Amino acid sequence: xxxxxxxxxxxxxxxxxxxxxxxxxxxxxxxxxxxxxxxxxxxxxxxxxxxxxxxxxxxxxxxxxxxxxxxxxxxxxxxxxxxxxxxxxxxxxxxxxxxxxxxxxxxxxxxxxxxxxxxxxxxxxxxxxxxxxxxxxxxxxxxxxxxxxxxxxxxxxxxxxxxxxxxxxxxxxxxxxxxxxxxxxxxxxxxxxxxxxxxxxxxxxxxxxxxxxxxxxxxxxxxxxxxxxxxxxxxxxxxxxxxxxxxxxxxxxxxxxxxxxxxxxxxxxxxxxxxxxxxxxxxx
Amino acid sequence: xxxxxxxxxxxxxxxxxxxxxxxxxxxxxxxxxxxxxxxxxxxxxxxxxxxxxxxxxxxxxxxxxxxxxxxxxxxxxxxxxxxxxxxxxxxxxxxxxxxxxxxxxxxxxxxxxxxxxxxxxxxxxxxxxxxxxxxxxxxxxxxxxxxxxxxxxxxxxxxxxxxxxxxxxxxxxxxxxxxxxxxxxxxxxxxxxxxxxxxxxxxxxxxxxxxxxxxxxxxxxxxxxxxxxxxxxxxxxxxxxxxxxxxxxxxxxxxxxxxxx
Amino acid sequence: xxxxxxxxxxxxxxxxxxxxxxxxxxxxxxxxxxxxxxxxxxxxxxxxxxxxxxxxxxxxxxxxxxxxxxxxxxxxxxxxxxxxxxxxxxxxxxxxxxxxxxxxxxxxxxxxxxxxxxxxxxxxxxxxxxxxxxxxxxxxxxxxxxxxxxxxxxxxxxxxxxxxxxxxxxxxxxxxxxxxxxxxxxxxxxxxxxxxxxxxxxxxxxxxxxxxxxxxxxxxxxxxxxxxxxxxxxxxxxxxxxxxxxxxxxxxxxxxxxxxxxxxxxxxxxxxxxxxxxxxxxxxxxxxxxxxxxxxxxxxxxxxxxxxxx
Numbered sequence: 051x052x053x054x055x056x057x058x059x060x061x062x063x064x065x066x067x068x069x070x071x072x073x074x075x076x077x078x079x080x081x082x083x084x085x086x087x088x089x090x091x092x093x094x095x096x097x098x099x100x101x102x103x104x105x106x107x108x109x110x111x112x113x114x115x116x117x118x119x120x121x122x123x124x125x126x127x128x129x130x131x132x133x134x135x136x137x138x139x140x141x142x143x144x145x146x147x148x149x150x151x152x153x154x155x156x157x158x159x160x161x162x163x164x165x166x167x168x169x170x171x172x173x174x175x176x177x178x179x180x181x182x183x184x185x186x187x188x189x190x191x192x193x194x195x196x197x198x199x200x201x202x203x204x205x206x207x208x209x210x211x212x213x214x215x216x217x218x219x220x221x222x223x224x225x226x227x228x229x230x231x232x233x234x235x236x237x238x239x240x241x242x243x244x245x246x247x248x249x250x251x252x253x254x255x256x257x258x259x260x261x262x263x264x265x266x267x268x269x270x271x272x273x274x275x276x277x278x279x280x281x282x283x284x285x286x287x288x289x290x291x292x293x294x295x296x297x298x299x300x301x302x303x304x305x306x307x308x309x310x311x312x313x314x315x316x317x318x319x320x321x322x323x324x325x326x327x328x329x330x331x332x333x334x
Numbered sequence: 335x336x337x338x339x340x341x342x343x344x345x346x347x348x349x350x351x352x353x354x355x356x357x358x359x360x361x362x363x364x365x366x367x368x369x370x371x372x373x374x375x376x377x378x379x380x381x382x383x384x385x386x387x388x389x390x391x392x393x394x395x396x397x398x399x400x401x402x403x404x405x406x407x408x409x410x411x412x413x414x415x416x417x418x419x420x421x422x423x424x425x426x427x428x429x430x431x432x433x434x435x436x437x438x439x440x441x442x443x444x445x446x447x448x449x450x451x452x453x454x455x456x457x458x459x460x461x462x463x464x465x466x467x468x469x470x471x472x473x474x475x476x477x478x479x480x481x482x483x484x485x486x487x488x489x490x491x492x493x494x495x496x497x498x499x500x501x502x503x504x505x506x507x508x509x510x511x512x513x514x515x516x517x518x519x520x521x522x523x524x525x526x527x528x529x530x531x532x533x534x535x536x537x538x539x540x541x542x543x544x545x546x547x548x549x550x551x552x553x554x555x556x557x558x559x560x561x562x563x564x565x566x567x568x569x570x571x572x573x574x575x576x577x578x579x580x581x582x583x584x585x586x587x588x589x590x591x592x593x594x595x
Numbered sequence: 596x597x598x599x600x601x602x603x604x605x606x607x608x609x610x611x612x613x614x615x616x617x618x619x620x621x622x623x624x625x626x627x628x629x630x631x632x633x634x635x636x637x638x639x640x641x642x643x644x645x646x647x648x649x650x651x652x653x654x655x656x657x658x659x660x661x662x663x664x665x666x667x668x669x670x671x672x673x674x675x676x677x678x679x680x681x682x683x684x685x686x687x688x689x690x691x692x693x694x695x696x697x698x699x700x701x702x703x704x705x706x707x708x709x710x711x712x713x714x715x716x717x718x719x720x721x722x723x724x725x726x727x728x729x730x731x732x733x734x735x736x737x738x739x740x741x742x743x744x745x746x747x748x749x750x751x752x753x754x755x756x757x758x759x760x761x762x763x764x765x766x767x768x769x770x771x772x773x774x775x776x777x778x779x780x781x782x783x784x785x786x787x788x789x790x791x792x793x794x795x796x797x798x799x800x801x802x803x804x805x806x807x808x809x810x811x812x813x814x815x816x817x818x819x820x821x822x823x824x825x826x827x828x829x830x831x832x833x834x835x836x837x838x839x840x841x842x843x844x845x846x847x848x849x850x851x852x853x854x855x856x857x858x859x860x861x862x863x864x865x866x867x868x869x870x871x872x873x874x875x876x877x878x879x880x881x882x883x884x885x886x887x888x889x890x891x892x893x894x895x896x897x898x899x900x901x902x903x904x905x
Contacts, residue, residue: 057797061798061800065705068704071697074702075718075773086732133629133632136629137626137629137632137633140630143626154631156890160637163820165826165827165854166829167829169640170857171861175643175647196636196640216429223427226446227616228623229622250727254729256729257729257731258730259731288735289731292731303735304735311729318727451611
């Protein structure tokens, strides 16, 4: 066999092996999503989405659970978005190129790698205990906000960097100050990327269990009427129903899981679609 | 409108340094008001750098120092009490590539006046119309002021950028190769606009197109960087017609007749 | 020249300008301050963990905990040895990496070097969807699909083992490993590929001899980040690893892990008590270990970015 033919054969084998690995990865993803849909989708009905649980959680719906997660995510957004966007603006528009900025970047990358259970411990120690917020929506939202911040900061900085320099110069040349240029030209132009990226980060927060375990949730609680109340939440509800329920109710467990994944994916798809539509409209 | 005889520059021994490297040195010339002054020369000869000194846009790039004196109607623009933001209201700029903001035609033009405190709708309407008329774009966009600026053609976008710069009523308009990214017909329209504007605004235009300089300018300055080690300098400045028919410097003649550059 | 003559007829009055300038100074001050938020939060995490851990650090001692081989936190003569859960975490992490690294890196190579545009896009978006599935859902899928099969295939008493949890954690960290490895491969300049192809190398020879070595530091960082995630993963191990207190000899036993222990016991301890404080020590150790791993990965990634950005 000639050298070239041997090389061609090796290439074919390598390509097949790696293609198979890719197929396995994609296959696992599709199988899991398919299985989840197969088990969970039949449970979903208007009643399931709009009613409270009945008969010790074995019947009825998960409306208060859904709302609990919605409140937590809204609270997370209220804390993480303003601070995260400002920090992103700082990194893209103000930060000097020096050791300090490098340290800040490293800190952001590292925040993203801190285990979620550690955020839970931290949130408990700081928000629940030291700030005396108790186990509450606001303590959970603050904890989730810490976890979401690195995502918001990173997408803000990246979106701002995509805005061409000429646009900033045009505004400056009209006698606009740097702050006004950022506020009126740069941020609006970068908005699609910032909004979509932040939504992706928030949807991850919606699915987190460990950070809210001791900061916000209860297995059974009425709908929170103030931010200082405990709440139910989809991921925690799912965890308890799957592992610790006295009387198992599989249709509720799988229905909850399906609602969580479908909700998160739907929001992600809408956000990503909106961003690409905006970007098609605006080409630099 | 613009007060008579304002918007003239006097440059005295101007130099520009990036970090340690001197890019432009020893430029002394005057820019008369309400006329078109063209800066010509091969690429990399510091024309654009010199232009950006006139509205202190070099301030926005870190590590740039400007030496010598630049006087706008007799006052030093680099003096400590001059806010570059306010200088740029008097000295507008149009860039090489059209760079409209991602907003409507109307909002693009109204951006400058709004920034400087004009709030009344009727005032803004009047300014937008007047500026678009001066930039010779009004007839094409008057029915579609709400249209997104990116839907305009390249040439229209550049005239929109001119209108946007005119809306703050600058006394001077700096143009950095404003037609180099455009097709010949759009270039012609921009040149016509410049010819009309020069009655009311002082124009300084950077171009590497000598025919363009000859067509539109009253005065021409020729800059050259003679070696990679030396900074760019001003070779010759004078009346455009004289310079193109009877240049006094051999290097100018060589450049104009196309022997280098 | 004073400021006033610079104003045109359309300029604002001095006072309005002064107000705006003040407002802008305040905003820009806020923005500059918020730049520090990441460092502030990391420092707060470290100090609050330490503050709450200090009682256990004084009364039990870090070394005693790190070298203790039994965990009986609630008995009268309480024992707080970390070794069972450190070994448990290790088995889960090893299983996860053995699953995820070969699969993930091979997929990344295929997607980056061989797949054409359409397949590339589709694969990348499916992997993104995979990354968006919450860990508690992975836990549920593991309970339904894996636990009974592990039990019957390996003939065990329970399907809740380090192996089960590790397999699921491995699937969970796949997206991290694939996408960061793919970024690293993508960052290798095409000129290198063309240079190699021009010497008569096949695509695969080029990948093996040129692209993979050039991207190796980035792929290493991907593995490190995947490892950091595996060590810190909580819900999957809580639901699937079995949480037994013994020191496991092999991955087919029920194990407890560090994150799982915190999650399971934090809700039941006396606030401010010794056990409570020990759980914060566990958190501190977890924080320190993942911090070190992530820092190493970030530094490697940064060096790689510098190398190609010239």
